[in-house]
Amino acid sequence: MSGPEEDVSGEAASFGRCNSSSGSSSSADAASASLPVAEDPCSFASPPFFPSLSSSSALMSSALSASLPPASGAASLEGFGTGGSVPASPSPHFWSRPNPSGTSPGPRAAHSCDVIGTKMFIFGGWNGKFALNDLFILDVQSLRWTRVEQDGCSPPEARNNHTTAAVGDRIFVHGGHDGTQWLADLHVLDTTPAHMGRHRGLSWSSPPVSGRRPSARACHSFTRVNEKLYMFGGYDGANCFQDIDILDLDTMAWIQPAVTGEKPQARNAHTMTVVDRKLVLFGGHSGNTHLTDLHVFDTATLTWTKPEISGSPPPGLRGHTANLIGHKIFLFGGYDGKRRTNEIYILDTKARAWVVVSNAACSAVCDNAPPSGRQRHSAALVSNRKLFVFGGFDGNKWLNDLHVLDASRFEEDALNDSAVRQLVENLRSLVNCPDFADVVLVVEGREIHAHKNILAANCAYFKQMFLGSMLESKQSKVVIPGWSYDAYIAMIEFLYTGKLNETRTDVVCEVMGLADHYTLFTLKSYSENVLTALVDTDTVCPLLKSAETYQARNLKRFCLDFVFRHADQIMNTPAFDELEAIPSLVMEIAKMSLLKSRKGGGGSGAGSDSGGVDNEQKRETSSSR
Structure with missing residues (x-):
């Protein structure tokens, strides 16, 4: 034996x-x-x-x-x-x-x-x-x-x-x-x-x-x-x-x-x-x-x-x-x-x-x-x-x-x-519900009925807004500039329920930006996970830009690795050329390219992962003979 x-x-x-x-x-x-x-x-x-x-x-x-x-x-x-x-x-x-x-x-x-x-x-x-x-x-x-x-x-x-x-x-x-x-x-x-x-x-x-x-x-x-x-x-x-x-x-x-x-x-x-x-x-x-x-x-x-x-x-x-x-x-x-x-x-x-x-x-x-x-x-x-x-x-x-x-x-x-x-469903029913609402958030001209106590309990930014000396603390309507309605309502629903149900790439990218702006670390992590699953040859460059903008490290690392594993399909596209507008990204891509060339080339993705699996299967097969 x-x-x-x-x-x-x-x-x-x-x-x-x-x-x-x-x-x-x-x-x-x-x-x-x-x-x-x-x-x-x-x-x-x-x-x-x-x-x-x-x-x-x-x-x-x-x-x-x-x-x-x-x-x-x-x-x-x-x-x-x-x-x-x-x-x-x-x-x-x-x-x-x-x-x-x-x-x-x-x-x-x-x-x-x-x-x-x-x-x-x-x-x-x-x-x-x-x-x-x-x-x-x-x-x-x-x-x-x-x-x-x-x-x-x-x-x-x-x-x-x-x-x-x-x-x-x-x-x-x-x-x-x-x-x-x-x-x-x-x-x-x-x-x-x-x-x-x-x-x-x-x-x-x-x-x-x-x-x-x-x-x-x-x-x-x-x-x-x-x-x-x-x-x-x-x-x-x-x-x-x-x-x-x-x-x-x-x-x-x-x-x-x-x-x-x-x-x-x-x-x-x-x-x-x-x-x-x-x-x-x-x-x-x-x-x-x-x-x-x-x-x-x-x-x-x-x-x-x-x-x-x-x-x-x-x-x-x-x-x-x-x-x-x-x-x-x-x-x-x-x-x-x-x-x-x-x-x-x-x-x-x-x-x-x-x-x-x-x-x-x-x-x-x-x-x-x-x-x-x-x-x-x-x-x-x-x-x-x-x-x-x-x-x-x-x-x-x-x-x-x-x-x-x-x-x-x-x-x-x-x-x-x-x-x-049951509690989550009850809270979900209060999202954008006028019943008992005590503040209205206006985004892109559309109203979102909200409850100050829920927002303040789940977001330090809102707590400071409503309890501090900010002008918004005394207003029944607060105008929110710079964000889309779809992304903002997705963030509000997360604050009420702890769940992110949005899957549209552009909207989730903006939600990730909102999470970064409002220092909602859990929502930011959720957003990164959703976006990671949406990475493909068409989306990887825009997502890489968003990851760099909002300091989403996990998403950025995944996108960079994806770029090198599919370089022949990505590096000659207009979307890749647009990355030149972000010098820090260009420098990082250049460094990674140099390191990989010194190691003999080849990506770190599907090929090597597959090899690992194959080797494990070979060991299992040999041990069963």
């Missing part, structure tokens, strides 16, 4: 699964590997990749746009027939990193994790060298780890990429890979003693079953709906699967039902989440590609459907986890073939819409940063409020860190967001 990625994929490291006795969602993972196919039990010939079974059946939370229910229960899938949308910029989520006492599990990925009551059970996995069959319990109330001594209780052989499901006080374990062979065995752990405070006496059994048993496999899902366990997908070293196998818990018989509808593509590394009596399937890997499709299996009618979902779906992920609370499914982490993410994606099953929760703002508002990007971790919801994320692989090392997402704070944040949105 030549690197960490190879080690991970090595003996079919089992992706962490997470189950809850009150419901179930599941995920399997097959990630890329650099091992020869013969050494990698979950490899495909091109490209090879290893499987890792992701978390399953824990309910997770989202109270992004509605309050959390008193209990998780089962959500309705009515929304899969109604359509709708979800806000594009949800609130930041809130993470903490507890430090439990006791003996914690060693670093691992591809383990299983099941929550029953107040106990979280970690079993098996892959530590980078070999498969595991150890068992740990985390008391989520006291935050204490305990390693369970399994002498005399005949635990299953070491494995990873197995799949599990919690049923009452029992945990069903199926399949996986032991490092040399694919497994098809079924084991049951009786956890009853653990709930009585005893960590000895937990017993394993291999229950007798009838019917045609599923073939050996790993990276599959095992999901509970009432008294049946539904198995889907997986990989056996040669093929992926797309059939449904059902274990009837009343009769302990395996059933292969006749299903209707369009079957999903065969896959492993997917997630399967229970919503009401339906199973929501997302993503995974087909052996050739990452999948972003979503399917729904109705366990009552045994029918597959493929609903239309709005919004931008997650990238094709494997090694992610999926969890449900209320009517929203949360996906966390996973690997898309290029990077391991720590993003959260939300599927609102009523609105039929995807939304991504950015981590960008989280570090500024959270006690702790979000977990690092990872795959093959486990994620378990406890008490319908807190999501416990454990372990996984970050691309370099196996992890045993524990992070907790406080889902209840989504509810608080959602209420705050709703209140802020």
Whole structure:
């Protein structure tokens, strides 16, 4: 093995699964590997990749746009027939990193994790060298780890990429890979003693079953709906699967039902989440590609459907986890073939819409940063409020860190967001509204009705104007010379709402000038961002002049770089000739040209950026062979 990625994929490291006795969602993972196919039990010939079974059946939370229910229960899938949308910029989520006492599990990925009551059970996995069959319990109330001594209780052989499901006080374990062979065995752990405070006496059994048993496999899902366990997908070293196998818990018989509808593509590394009596399937890997499709299996009618979902779906992920609370499914982490993410994606099953929760703002508002990007971790919801994320692989090392997402704070944040949105809309309605206005600004002969207290609260210039000894402080009408009406009303709307909705290049340029004149630094930054997106071969020279005039450094830097990357199209145009009227710009362009010629020529833009991406892709490709 030549690197960490190879080690991970090595003996079919089992992706962490997470189950809850009150419901179930599941995920399997097959990630890329650099091992020869013969050494990698979950490899495909091109490209090879290893499987890792992701978390399953824990309910997770989202109270992004509605309050959390008193209990998780089962959500309705009515929304899969109604359509709708979800806000594009949800609130930041809130993470903490507890430090439990006791003996914690060693670093691992591809383990299983099941929550029953107040106990979280970690079993098996892959530590980078070999498969595991150890068992740990985390008391989520006291935050204490305990390693369970399994002498005399005949635990299953070491494995990873197995799949599990919690049923009452029992945990069903199926399949996986032991490092040399694919497994098809079924084991049951009786956890009853653990709930009585005893960590000895937990017993394993291999229950007798009838019917045609599923073939050996790993990276599959095992999901509970009432008294049946539904198995889907997986990989056996040669093929992926797309059939449904059902274990009837009343009769302990395996059933292969006749299903209707369009079957999903065969896959492993997917997630399967229970919503009401339906199973929501997302993503995974087909052996050739990452999948972003979503399917729904109705366990009552045994029918597959493929609903239309709005919004931008997650990238094709494997090694992610999926969890449900209320009517929203949360996906966390996973690997898309290029990077391991720590993003959260939300599927609102009523609105039929995807939304991504950015981590960008989280570090500024959270006690702790979000977990690092990872795959093959486990994620378990406890008490319908807190999501416990454990372990996984970050691309370099196996992890045993524990992070907790406080889902209840989504509810608080959602209420705050709703209140802020309503406040902004209320303030927007006052823009140029004569009601309660106490000053009129006259721009290009047109009146703008305004409110002194709002203007003064958001702009020091207006505060000085209205409270100081300036003549305007005593006037009910103030004439504003030198600016256009469109630009000025855009600035006024920003002072009321904090938003810039104007996109016309000439108007936004003038707004940037207004922001510079009135020392509105946030508005100036917003204007620069908008104008940067509008730069092309026709606009770059006028925008460069505006950037120089209003000392917009970021916009100026971007425009100069754009000029050099497209010099053959720009330098012979009349607009470029007009830059000669600004000697400071001419001097700066000359200096940059001289420096670049000394370095051997070539711009710093698209060409070199593309090369960087290509090199990264080459490294990724070489490491997966």
